[in-house]
Amino acid sequence: MPQLRKDLTSRTWVVIASERGKRPHDFKVVPDQKKGEGNCPFCPGHEGETPPEVLALGRGEITPDIPGWKVRIVPNKFPALSQESVEPSFRDGPLVQRPGIGVHEVLVESPDHNSTFGTHSQEQMEQILGAMISRIKQLRADSRLEYVQLFKNVGRTAGASLEHTHCQLIATPIVPPVVDEELRCAHFYYEQYHSCVWCDLLTKAHENGLVVEASPHFAVICPFASRVPYQMLILPTRHGGEFESISQNELADLAAVLRRTVRKLEVAFNSPPYNLQWHISPLHEPGDYDRYFHWHLELLPRLTIAAGFELGSGIYINPTAPELAAQELREVKIDATTGI
């Protein structure tokens, strides 16, 4: 029988249609046709085809925009937001507009066109996370920016347009609505229970068989109110709001957890499309976020389609109970070739 569950971190409701019990083989994933590395602007030797790099790791030389890098961050050639936007701000009754000031960059994760979060080496993944943290710290200097959204789209149906393995970063002049809502919800929960909603979700995940993996510093769980099948949350076990203040040990552990988690998804679902989002504290707002906000990563496999009901109501229909999803994911055997 269907259950309605509420996600207290977002006020979202989901219908868990548990009797459907969709397992990995029930989802047909058709891999994208690969274009290959022929004309890829992110492959080594094509550095001139992107705007000049803003950060590169692993290249000994000082000369920018030449091969030799391990990780490279470049401005997006077609940025959604621009630091030069001079559009006017105005308010006219129900119309509200501001200039689209911001930063939109691409993090090229590896010189290897075909590597993935599931097949990168441990060292490569650590460099990727290190580059993200460096860039967040740099962007903090621009007082016009309020938030840095880090995300990764894999597969055409998840919105990826270029296939060379990459993440993106969009810095916005506002605290985005999803983050704002999470902050409100977490604050409300904190006022009620005097504890962090994510810390409590983690405790309850252990009690209810929702944990996919617990590493020294992180846990991977299928949220009790998962919006989509096989949704995962990667939570640091140490409470805190700032991704960029993790220790070197924590960073190494996160790199290993991310590699294993994505590899499981790749093995179980034949490399499905997915979106991965960082949920972190805003850049500048003072406040006491650290008391009640707990940074985390959200991994959303794109195995189903949000349709009219979801768009109109904000209620999601999930045909796989998260308890089943966690169990299936725990049992996935990761191949030894990746050395994980």
Added chain:
Amino acid sequence: MPQLRKDLTSRTWVVIASERGKRPHDFKVVPDQKKGEGNCPFCPGHEGETPPEVLALGRGEITPDIPGWKVRIVPNKFPALSQESVEPSFRDGPLVQRPGIGVHEVLVESPDHNSTFGTHSQEQMEQILGAMISRIKQLRADSRLEYVQLFKNVGRTAGASLEHTHCQLIATPIVPPVVDEELRCAHFYYEQYHSCVWCDLLTKAHENGLVVEASPHFAVICPFASRVPYQMLILPTRHGGEFESISQNELADLAAVLRRTVRKLEVAFNSPPYNLQWHISPLHEPGDYDRYFHWHLELLPRLTIAAGFELGSGIYINPTAPELAAQELREVKIDATTGI
């Protein structure tokens, strides 16, 4: 230069990447391969393949579940919610669950497998809207239900799994989050300006070239803060919260407006996937919704994909300014064959 616009009816922000200025021919729509009517459970003669009908219009006979109907409402064979759900309610710290009580039905719009909202006759469309209204009025009797979500998915990438022209109806035991947020936002606006946010949006749409069509009783506008290219709002010009209390004249006008609006989309984009949602007042809550809530239809063409940035932030990147979208849509010539 990009602009940031806020939708005051949902607290959503959008980036209008106006310099991209994507016109209809910039979006490649690949029509779904049609399976045809061979084994369609919604075609006349197959009435036994659906659960017993709850409503049928146009058939003289009293015998149910035989051909002769013009519009037919049947329970969904795989309902998301069920009136029989006996799952327990509980609250355990951050875990919240309720039984998934509700109704999930399919409105088969026509005996004609291949007709669409853009090609139905005027009479057919009036019967469809009439059937919806009858069903909402019946469902109001069940005090466990708080909302009726009417919606329509067209095309596989918009979530449609059956191709025979149909709408769906899901009645929920909660006011859905999107509706709840709209009610809050509209109430907040009303307190500030002593007027309805949708009435004001309509006035401003006229002043800013955002109107696609103004009929005697309805207006079709591209919202100032459109989340997706060619998004449209169909608004009654008479303020009010209840779809089901429209007059016969208004119903006939809405039928004509819907036919023209969808036909324009079909002609301009080669029958693209889209979602259409009714936003109406909750069923039972007393309150003064009628003062500040204004029912409407939201039409979302699925020409772009919501990816990690949208999912993580709740900010949407729209490559077509709504001013351009409205202009393009005004200029679409509807073919005469449909008699519209």
